Every structure is written in C-alpha cells, then in structure tokens.
Amino acid sequence: MNDRNSKSPLGDLGVGSILDKIVLRKKEEVAHAKRLISIQDLEKSDYFKRTPYSFKEFLLAENRTGIIAEFKRRSPSKGLINGVADVANVTKAYNNAGASALSVLTDVDFFGGKTDDLLAARAANEIPILRKDFMIDEYQILEAKAWGADIILLIAAILTPKQINDFGKFAHDLGLNVLLEVHNLEELERSICPNLDAIGVNNRNLADFTVNIQTSFDLVNRIPDEFLKISESAISNPQTIKDLRTAGFNGFLIGENFMKTDDPGASIKEFVTQI
Numbered sequence: 001m002n003d004r005n006s007k008s009p010l011g012d013l014g015v016g017s018i019l020d021k022i023v024l025r026k027k028e029e030v031a032h033a034k035r036l037i038s039i040q041d042l043e044k045s046d047y048f049k050r051t052p053y054s055f056k057e058f059l060l061a062e063n064r065t066g067i068i069a070e071f072k073r074r075s076p077s078k079g080l081i082n083g084v085a086d087v088a089n090v091t092k093a094y095n096n097a098g099a100s101a102l103s104v105l106t107d108v109d110f111f112g113g114k115t116d117d118l119l120a121a122r123a124a125n126e127i128p129i130l131r132k133d134f135m136i137d138e139y140q141i142l143e144a145k146a147w148g149a150d151i152i153l154l155i156a157a158i159l160t161p162k163q164i165n166d167f168g169k170f171a172h173d174l175g176l177n178v179l180l181e182v183h184n185l186e187e188l189e190r191s192i193c194p195n196l197d198a199i200g201v202n203n204r205n206l207a208d209f210t211v212n213i214q215t216s217f218d219l220v221n222r223i224p225d226e227f228l229k230i231s232e233s234a235i236s237n238p239q240t241i242k243d244l245r246t247a248g249f250n251g252f253l254i255g256e257n258f259m260k261t262d263d264p265g266a267s268i269k270e271f272v273t274q275i
C-alpha cells in the first residue's frame with residue numbers, strides 16, 4: 001500500500017479529482033488575495049458593518065418559495081451554461097419570482113464567477129445571498145462579509161471536522177449564516193457541529209460529477225431537525241420540489257435549470273407557478 005493508493009483523510013476523493021484541482025488553485029488564489037488586500041482593509045468595507053439577513057427567516061417565509069436561485073455562468077461539469085446573462089437583472093428576477101435566497105458563484109477559474117457579481121447582486125437585492133465558493137481559509141469568510149454576503153458554504157468533502165467547526169464559529173461571530181454541504185452519510189456524520197445553520201445535500205458528487213436526487217431522500221432523515229434542510233443540484237422538475245418538501249426539505253438550490261435558458265428570470269417565474 002503506497003501513498004497513492006491510500007485513502008485521503010478527507011474522504012473518498014480520487015487523487016486528481018476536480019475537487020483536488022480546485023482546492024490547489026484556491027490556495028494560490030487566497031494567498032494572492034491576502035497580499036493584495038489586508039484584513040484591515042476588508043474590515044473597512046461598508047458591508048462589513050451590516051447585519052446579514054437571517055437565512056432561516058427567508059427560507060421559511062410564507063411568501064417565499066424556499067428556492068435558493070443560483071447565478072452560474074459555467075461549471076466544470078457542464079462547461080459554458082450562460083455567457084450573456086446580466087447578474088443584476090437575473091438576480092432581481094429570481095428575487096421577484098419568490099426566491100428565498102440567491103447563490104452567487106465567486107470562483108473565477110472553474111465557474112466563471114467574480115467578486116463583482118456578488119457586489120452587483122448585493123446592490124440589487126434585499127434577500128440573503130450565499131457566497132458560493134470553496135472556502136478553505138478564514139480570510140475568505142472575511143471577504144464574504146466585506147462583499148455583502150449573508151451565507152457562506154462549507155463543503156465537507158474538502159474540510160476536516162475541526163475546520164468546519166472553526167470556520168462555522170468564525171462566520172457566526174461575524175453574523176453570517178453557515179450552510180454545510182455533504183454528499184453522503186459519512187460526510188454528514190463526521191461534520192455535524194453546533195456552528196451550522198443549514199445542511200445541504202448535494203445531489204452532485206463533486207469528485208466525479210454523477211448526479212442522483214435519491215441522495216437527498218436517503219439522507220434527509222439523518223439531518224437533525226435543528227438545522228434547515230436543503231437539497232442541492234440537478235433539480236429541474238417542479239414535482240421534485242413537492243416531493244423533496246414532503247420528505248422534509250426546506251430549501252432547494254437550483255442553478256443550471258434556470259441559467260441554461262435565454263431568460264433565467266422568465267424560467268424561474270414559470271417554474272414557481274408549478275410548485
């Protein structure tokens with residue numbers, strides 16, 4: 001048994017998986033960002049002073065749908081999804097259609113996102129926004145706060161239980177909401193800690209891109225009721241929302257189904273008439 005064959009301490013990711021590549025690149029990106037902008041400068045941002053919206057309040061609001069609508073230009077699994085959509089227009093349309101929250105990719109290299117997308121979405125909307133990125137360092141949590149985000153994502157597949165607990169605490173101390181993402185029972189059980197608000201089951205395995213909505217149904221009853229329950233990825237059918245809700249989910253993270261159309265705003269509007 002050599003190193004190459006031994007299991008990663010972080011789970012079942014194959015050596016050389018896309019997640020490994022993303023994390024390696026992210027480390028460089030964060031090191032670079034730290035050299036450009038100091039923590040003191042991040043803390044000077046006007047948004048640093050604002051109190052983030054409550055994810056729970058918007059997710060459970062009667063006049064909202066539970067949908068977390070994502071602005072995503074491209075992804076490693078699908079390539080280009082939408083190269084023309086305008087972030088302010090699309091996120092406003094998501095909001096008007098009853099989205100409970102917005103998700104905005106800020107990863108540049110793999111998802112075609114950028115900081116300005118988050119800033120533009122923030123300026124245009126008064127609902128919670130998830131900074132969708134691969135968080136590996138507290139510095140990124142400070143960035144999220146400085147850029148006006150309300151929610152951060154912690155991906156169990158790339159973090160140790162200690163990191164999840166520490167980052168969750170760090171985010172809570174800043175008033176941010178924390179969404180933990182898991183894609184199997186082992187990740188869920190090892191990662192649960194008090195410093196979380198919501199647990200998302202990703203129906204897409206980020207290590208090999210396979211999708212299966214059944215993952216959500218299999219895990220929902222393993223998520224303690226104190227956490228909001230979110231089903232993430234590969235949702236394209238309004239009936240699936242009804243079924244997920246019946247199973248116990250409070251939130252539904254949807255990107256591609258809206259973004260792949262010419263008019264993501266019209267697409268979500270039509271979708272919500274059927275849920």
Ligand SMILES: O=P(O)(O)OC[C@@H](O)[C@@H](O)c1c[nH]c2ccccc12
Pocket residue numbers: 070072132133181202232233234235253254255256257
């Ligand atoms: O476009 P979809 O299949 O509706 O999926 C949205 C969202 O769940 C997906 O983009 C996602 C879930 N977890 C992530 C982590 C990083 C980047 C992206 C993601």
